[in-house]
Amino acid sequence: MFGPNGTDLVIADPATGESLEVVPLQTPGGFVWSDPDGPFLVVGYRENRREATLQVLDAATYATVAVVELPLE
Helix, strand or coil: CECCCCCEEEEECCCCCCEEEEEECCCCCCEEEECCCCCEEEEEECCCCCEEEEEEEECCCCCEEEEEEEECC
């Protein structure tokens, strides 16, 4: 889930809902793609219809691996 202003990714325990870690994001988050068995989390943000920003995080450490801006048109 995201913090109140969308610039933090809040990692929570799925069983209790307890906040375990807060990860600062480089851009506001709008959606998260996760692969339960995969090595990455992808946090995305689409400010307009022309581009989306994706921040790729290491799923184990939540360190930023890459930030990619994708044109949508």
